[in-house]
Amino acid sequence: MSKKKNKQIKLINELESQLLIQAERLGVRDRYTPLAMEEMGLDAVRTILTEFYMERANLEYEMSMTGTNKKELLIKLEKLHGYIRKAESLRDKHLAKVEALLDKELGDQKKVRRALKKVEPVRVQAAA
Amino acid sequence: MSAELSLGAGLNKQYAVVLPKPGQENPEANGEAVKVTKEPERTTSLKWETAVDDNKGKKHIGLSQPDTAVVSSVVLPTAIKAPEQAPALRRHLTRLKKRFVDLFKKSYGNSFHFNRLIAKVAEFTASINASVLMRAGMSPKDVQTLREEVRQDLITQNQGSLAQMHYDWSMLEVLG
Numbered sequence: 001m002s003k004k005k006n007k008q009i010k011l012i013n014e015l016e017s018q019l020l021i022q023a024e025r026l027g028v029r030d031r032y033t034p035l036a037m038e039e040m041g042l043d044a045v046r047t048i049l050t051e052f053y054m055e056r057a058n059l060e061y062e063m064s065m066t067g068t069n070k071k072e073l074l075i076k077l078e079k080l081h082g083y084i085r086k087a088e089s090l091r092d093k094h095l096a097k098v099e100a101l102l103d104k105e106l107g108d109q110k111k112v113r114r115a116l117k118k119v120e121p122v123r124v125q126a127a128a
Numbered sequence: 129m130s131a132e133l134s135l136g137a138g139l140n141k142q143y144a145v146v147l148p149k150p151g152q153e154n155p156e157a158n159g160e161a162v163k164v165t166k167e168p169e170r171t172t173s174l175k176w177e178t179a180v181d182d183n184k185g186k187k188h189i190g191l192s193q194p195d196t197a198v199v200s201s202v203v204l205p206t207a208i209k210a211p212e213q214a215p216a217l218r219r220h221l222t223r224l225k226k227r228f229v230d231l232f233k234k235s236y237g238n239s240f241h242f243n244r245l246i247a248k249v250a251e252f253t254a255s256i257n258a259s260v261l262m263r264a265g266m267s268p269k270d271v272q273t274l275r276e277e278v279r280q281d282l283i284t285q286n287q288g289s290l291a292q293m294h295y296d297w298s299m300l301e302v303l304g
Contacts, residue, residue, distance in 0.1 A: 002304075008304070009297075012296060015289075016293055018242040019286060021242040022240055022286055023286050025240040025241075028283055032290065037290075041297070043291070044294040044295040045302075047295060048298055086301070086302045087298075090301055
C-alpha cells in the first residue's frame with residue numbers, strides 16, 4: 001500500500017472519529033451501530049457500482065456507435081472491468097459482514113429453535 | 129424629532145403629551161392645533177416634550193401649549209403608542225434581530241463541535257445571543273424552536289457526512 005493511500009485512509013478514519021464525536025454530542029450516537037455503519041458502506045459500494053455500470057453502458061454504446069478511437073475505448077473498458085470486479089468483491093465483503101453481524105445479534109440459531117420448541121403449546125389429543 | 133431619536137438617546141428624558149383634538153381645543157390654541165395636525169408626518173395625537181431643568185434643580189416639562197396633558201412620565205415601549213419614528217427603528221431592530229438569529233444559529237451549531245474548546249466557547253456565545261434575542265422580543269419558545277431546528281439540521285448534516293465518508297472510503301478501496 002502506498003504512502004499516499006495510507007495517509008488518505010488515516011485522514012478518513014480521523015474524519016469518522018470526529019463525526020462520531022459530533023453525533024455523540026448531538027445525542028444520536030446510538031444510531032450508528034456497527035451494523036448501521038456496515039449498511040452505509042454497502043450502500044456506498046452499491047452507488048459506486050451503479051455508476052460504474054452506467055459508465056460501462058455508455059462506453060459500450062460509444063464503441064458501437066462511433067468507429068473512431070476504438071483502442072482507447074477498449075483500454076477504458078478494460079480498466080472499468082477491473083474496477084467493477086474490485087467493487088463487487090468489496091460489496092460481497094460488506095454483505096458477509098452484515099450477515100455475520102445479524103447472526104451475532106440473533107444469537108445461536110440452534111438454541112433459539114430449541115427454546116421456541118419448548119415455548120410452543122403442547123398439543124393434547126382428545127380421547128376418542 | 130424623528131431625526132433626533134436614536135438608539136443611544138436618553139429615553140428617560142422624553143415625555144409623551146397628548147395634543148388637543150381639532151374639535152375640542154380652546155379658541156386661542158386653535159390655529160396652533162390645526163397647524164400641528166396639518167403636518168404630513170403627524171399621525172397620532174401624541175407629542176414629545178423634553179424635561180427642562182429649572183433654577184431650583186427640579187425638572188419640569190416645558191409645555192408649548194397650555195391645554196396639553198402629560199400621558200406618561202415614564203417612557204416604556206408598551207405604555208405608549210409608538211411614535212412616527214418607529215418604522216425606521218423597527219426596521220433597524222428587525223435587521224439586528226435577523227443578524228442575531230444567524231449568529232445564534234451559528235454559535236449553537238458550533239456548540240456540538242468535536243473540539244471541546246470550540247464547543248465551550250460556542251456554548252457561551254450562543255447563550256449571550258439567546259439573551260439578546262429575548263431582549264429584542266423573542267419568546268423562549270421561539271428560541272427553543274430555533275435550537276431544535278439547528279439540531280435537526282446538524283443531525284441530517286452529520287448523517288450525510290458519514291455517508292459521504294463511506295463513499296470516499298469505498299472509492300479509495302476500489303480505485304486505489
